[in-house]
Structures are given as structure tokens and as C-alpha cells.
Amino acid sequence: MDALPASLSEVAEVFGQFNQCLAFQSWNHHDKPNSSESVVSLQSPHITMRLDNDHDVFTLLDQVETSQPDVCILAFTSRNPKENGKLPLPISQRLFKVAIEKFDTSPAYLSALETDLATYTGTVPLSRGSKREWENARFVIQQNRAYSTFSIALTFNVNTGKIRALIFGAESGLLTRLFEHLGYVSTRPFWPMLIPILAMELQAHWFSRTLMKCQDNIHSIEASTGMRQFNYSHEKREPTPPDWKTLDLIAITRDLSSFLSRIAFLEMQAETSAYLMQQIAETTALITKTSALDESSIDSLYKVSPRLENVRNLYLGLASRCRYLTKRTNAQAQTVYCLIASQDHVANMDIAGASRDIALMTARDGATMRVIAAVTILFLPATFVATLFSTSFFNFQDTSGPRISGWIWIYVLVTAVLTVAVQSVWAVISKRKAGKITQNLPV
Numbered sequence: 001m002d003a004l005p006a007s008l009s010e011v012a013e014v015f016g017q018f019n020q021c022l023a024f025q026s027w028n029h030h031d032k033p034n035s036s037e038s039v040v041s042l043q044s045p046h047i048t049m050r051l052d053n054d055h056d057v058f059t060l061l062d063q064v065e066t067s068q069p070d071v072c073i074l075a076f077t078s079r080n081p082k083e084n085g086k087l088p089l090p091i092s093q094r095l096f097k098v099a100i101e102k103f104d105t106s107p108a109y110l111s112a113l114e115t116d117l118a119t120y121t122g123t124v125p126l127s128r129g130s131k132r133e134w135e136n137a138r139f140v141i142q143q144n145r146a147y148s149t150f151s152i153a154l155t156f157n158v159n160t161g162k163i164r165a166l167i168f169g170a171e172s173g174l175l176t177r178l179f180e181h182l183g184y185v186s187t188r189p190f191w192p193m194l195i196p197i198l199a200m201e202l203q204a205h206w207f208s209r210t211l212m213k214c215q216d217n218i219h220s221i222e223a224s225t226g227m228r229q230f231n232y233s234h235e236k237r238e239p240t241p242p243d244w245k246t247l248d249l250i251a252i253t254r255d256l257s258s259f260l261s262r263i264a265f266l267e268m269q270a271e272t273s274a275y276l277m278q279q280i281a282e283t284t285a286l287i288t289k290t291s292a293l294d295e296s297s298i299d300s301l302y303k304v305s306p307r308l309e310n311v312r313n314l315y316l317g318l319a320s321r322c323r324y325l326t327k328r329t330n331a332q333a334q335t336v337y338c339l340i341a342s343q344d345h346v347a348n349m350d351i352a353g354a355s356r357d358i359a360l361m362t363a364r365d366g367a368t369m370r371v372i373a374a375v376t377i378l379f380l381p382a383t384f385v386a387t388l389f390s391t392s393f394f395n396f397q398d399t400s401g402p403r404i405s406g407w408i409w410i411y412v413l414v415t416a417v418l419t420v421a422v423q424s425v426w427a428v429i430s431k432r433k434a435g436k437i438t439q440n441l442p443v
Contacts, residue, residue, distance in 0.1 A: 014114070015096060016088030019079045021051040022172060023060055024179045026071040028161075046071075048179045054095050061102045068162065071182075073195065074099060075167035075175045086145065089113065089168060100153070103164035106138035109153040113168060116145040118272035120279040135159060137287070141196045141280070143203070144272055146265070148174050150199045156192035158287070163192050170199070177202055191304045192287075193280050197311055200273055204314040207266055211321060214259050214266075218329055221252055225335055249340050256333045260326065267322035270315045277312035284308065 026046035051057050057074065064072050078090045089096065100109065112119040119142040137156045143149040148171040155164040167175070181198045224247060284305065388394075393405040 013088050014110075015093040016090055017079070018054050018057075018092060018095070019077055019090045020172070021057050022075045022077070022175050022179065023049040023051060023057075024071070024073040024075075024182060025049075025064075025067075025069040026182065028070050046183045048176075048183070054092060057095060058098065061098060064102065070161065071163045071165075071195075072103075073165040073167060073179075073182075074103075075170065077170070077172045077175065087114065099166060103153070103166060104136050104138070104155050105153045105164075105166055106140050106155075109140050109166070112140050112142050113151055115142075118142060118144045118276060120276050122279075122283050137192075139192075139196075139283070141276055143169075143200075143276070144269055145169070146269065147171075148206075149269075150196070150203065152196050152199065154192060154195065163195070165195055167199075174202060174206075191284075191301055193284055193308065194304050196276075196280060197304065197308050200277060201307070201311045201314070203269075203273065204311060204318065207269060207318055208314070211263070211266055211318065211325070214262055215325060217255065218259060218325065218332060221255065221336075222332055224252075225332070225339065227332065227335055245343065245346070247339070249336055249343065252336050253333065253340075256329055256336065260329050260333075263322050263325050263329065267319055267326070270319035270322060274312055274315035274319060277308065277315060281305075281308055281312065 024046065025048075028045070049060070051060060060074075076090050078086075091099075096110075099105070106121060106123065108119075108121050112121070119140055121138075121140045123138045135157060137158055139154040139156070140152070141154065142151040145151075149169050150167060151169040153166040157163075170178075178195075178199055181202070182195070185194065185198075284301070389396075391411070393408045393411060395403045395405070
């Protein structure tokens with residue numbers, strides 16, 4: 001077995017802390033050895049186990065060499081479900097090296113685990129070779145990295161029909177369902193690609209449920225904005241249409257953007273998974289042509305092939321539905337944008353109406369002030385003259401005739417000084433206020 005690639009094996013972040021390992025073993029006949037770890041009866045042709053430490057996994061790997069089950073799968077999960085499929089792997093470097101050596105795993109598996117991309121590699125020759133050439137066919141099938149997606153390294157011995165598999169990335173609940181499906185499958189012996197086919201089928205159903213939730217939420221938004229009543233004749237029409245003015249259109253826009261992002265991810269997963277299923281189908285056809293299959297293997301192949309095509313069609317259907325929902329969501333988003341524009345128009349009309357009312361009130365106040373100013377200006381000269389002549393600077397009671405005081409210049413001087421001072425203070429204050437208003441104006 002080739003050594004681990006130095007660029008990855010020497011990086012500390014690649015391997016992490018062991019959490020748990022779920023194991024599945026199956027025999028084609030009912031002569032499997034007894035196991036105290038089995039979770040099914042001893043009459044069952046398969047057993048599943050949960051291993052909680054490295055030592056138990058090392059022990060199982062040694063037992064596999066002795067008991068030689070037809071199928072052995074080791075699936076490693078992370079402590080935090082959100083970390084499934086991400087580095088570091090939930091396995092030590094030493095255990096990983098022993099596992100890939102015992103299972104004769106493809107050297108490309110570790111490189112595939114480092115990437116986030118869908119990957120398919122296989123080592124099936126194009127023609128029949130010697131027995132040694134055909135001893136093991138190796139495959140790596142990996143989905144785009146996300147929460148609970150499969151990364152599978154598969155080794156198939158064409159001469160003995162024995163299958164060994166390592167799985168990373170999937171959460172424990174999904175792995176448990178996968179093992180249950182493998183236990184119920186009537187196909188014996190197992191066709192090697194049955195493991196990724198069942199795993200991808202479980203993922204397809206999970207994607208389908210997620211997509212249906214998105215569709216239901218989009219339907220609810222369409223109903224709240226009134227689109228369903230106009231575009232779908234089978235929809236029940238409400239006696240009074242919904243009042244879109246009361247909707248939180250900003251929250252709806254945020255939800256629609258979230259749905260578009262989720263649907264785009266599901267479309268990518270569906271398209272790449274359909275590609276993986278196509279590669280599995282081509283590999284299955286290649287193995288059929290280039291290997292000497294016995295009658296039971298041919299019978300297993302005939303049972304698996306329709307299921308393979310069905311799963312591929314599931315993903316093609318999911319991709320098509322994602323494209324449909326994307327267009328539907330975009331149409332609803334355009335409707336919401338129009339409603340937001342309508343809300344802005346209504347708000348602007350309200351603001352314009354309020355501004356008009358304020359302008360009218362200001363005009364009325366201005367007219368009143370002009371009247372007051374006119375009256376004031378009319379009486380101001382008379383008031384000034386009356387006040388001036390009532391002062392002691394003028395004496396109209398003198399017997400020799402009217403007389404003006406010699407101190408009249410004090411009145412003139414004080415009046416001039418106060419007038420200049422008041423006008424200067426008013427000019428300074430007005431300039432400062434005008435500067436503040438200019439600074440506060442938006443650019």
C-alpha cells in the first residue's frame with residue numbers, strides 16, 4: 001500500500017480526535033462467526049456495531065482478516081454534527097493508515113477528503129488481465145461537502161467478491177438508516193456499487209424533503225402577496241384580497257434570498273450527484289464486460305441496475321425542480337420589489353400631502369405676519385414721533401416758545417450705537433446658523 005501523501009499526512013489539521021465508528025458486516029451465507037457486539041440475532045447474515053474508541057476499531061480490523069466477511073464498512077462521525085465532512089477528520093493518523101492498508105483503499109481518498117468538491121475515481125482496467133491485476137478494484141465516490149454528505153472509499157475484490165468500505169462525512173442517523181437498508185436488501189452477494197447507490201438514494205430523499213419545505217414556504221409567500229389567486233385557477237379565492245400594505249416586505253425579501261441560496265445549493269448537489277450516478281453506471285457496465293461474473297453476481301447486477309437508474313433519475317428530477325423553483329422564486333421576488341416600490345410611492349404621496357398641508361399653514365401664517373407687519377409699519381412713525389416729543393428734550397410749555405434741550409445729542413448718539421450693535425450681533429448669529437445648516441445637509 002502506498003504511503004500517505006506527505007503534503008497531507010504531515011499536516012496536523014488533517015487528522016483529529018476520534019468520536020465514534022459505526023461498523024457493518026455481512027456474510028452471503030448464515031455461517032458468520034458469533035459476535036457479542038451484534039445488534040441483531042445470530043441467525044441474521046449481517047451485524048452492526050458502534051465502536052467508541054480506537055482500540056475497538058483496531059480489534060475489529062484484526063477480526064475482519066480472520067472472519068473474512070463479504071462486506072465490511074467502517075463509518076466515522078464527528079462529535080459535532082456540523083463538522084461532518086470537514087477537516088480535521090474524526091480519526092487519528094495511525095488508525096487511518098492501518099484502515100486504508102487493511103482495506104487496500106485508493107491512495108486518492110485522502111486527497112479527495114481534503115477537497116470540498118464532488119469526486120469520482122476508479123481503477124477498473126479496460127480489459128481482462130491476470131488474476132493479480134484484478135485482485136482489487138478501488139473507487140472513491142464523494143459528494144460536494146455539506147452537512148451529512150457521503151465520502152466513500154470502496155474496494156472490491158473481483159475474484160472473491162468481497163467489499164471493503166470507509167465512509168466519512170455522514171451523520172450517525174443517516175448511517176444507521178444506510179445500514180438498515182443494507183440489512184434488508186435481498187441481493188446476495190452484494191454488488192459493490194450497491195453501497196453508494198443506497199447512500200445516494202437516502203440523500204436524494206433528504207434533498208427532496210428539504211426542497212418541498214422550500215416550496216411550501218414559497219407558496220405561503222405567494223398566497224400572502226396575492227399571486228396564487230391570479231395565476232392558479234385551482235386556488236381558493238379569498239372573499240377579500242390580502243392587504244399587501246400590512247406585509248413586512250423586507251422580511252419576505254430576506255426569506256426569498258435565503259430560499260434562492262438553498263435551492264442553488266440543492267441544484268448543485270443534484271447535478272453533481274446525477275453525474276456520480278452516471279459514473280457508477282458506466283463503471284458497472286465496464287466491470288460487467290471485463291470480469292468473469294458467476295451466475296449469482298449477474299443476478300445481483302440485474303437487481304441493482306434498475307435501482308441505480310432510478311436514483312439517477314431522482315437527482316435529475318430534483319435538479320429540474322430546483323430550476324423551476326428558482327424561476328418561481330425570482331418571479332415572486334420581482335413582485336415583492338414592485339410592492340416595495342408601491343409602498344414607497346404611497347409613503348411619498350403621504351409625505352407630499354403632509355408637505356402641502358404644512359405649506360398651506362405656512363402660507364396662512366405668512367399672510368397673517370404680513371398683515372401684522374403692515375399694521376406695525378403703519379403706526380410705527382406715529383409711535384416714534386409721539387414717543388420722541390414726549391421726552392424732556394422738547395419743551396412746548398415755555399412762554400417764550402418751544403425749546404429744544406442742548407442734551408439732544410446724547411439721545412442721537414445712544415440710539416446710533418445701539419442700532420449698530422444690534423445689527424452686528426444679528427449678522428454674526430445668522431451667519432453661524434447658516435453655516436451649521438450647510439454642514440448638516442447630505443452630500
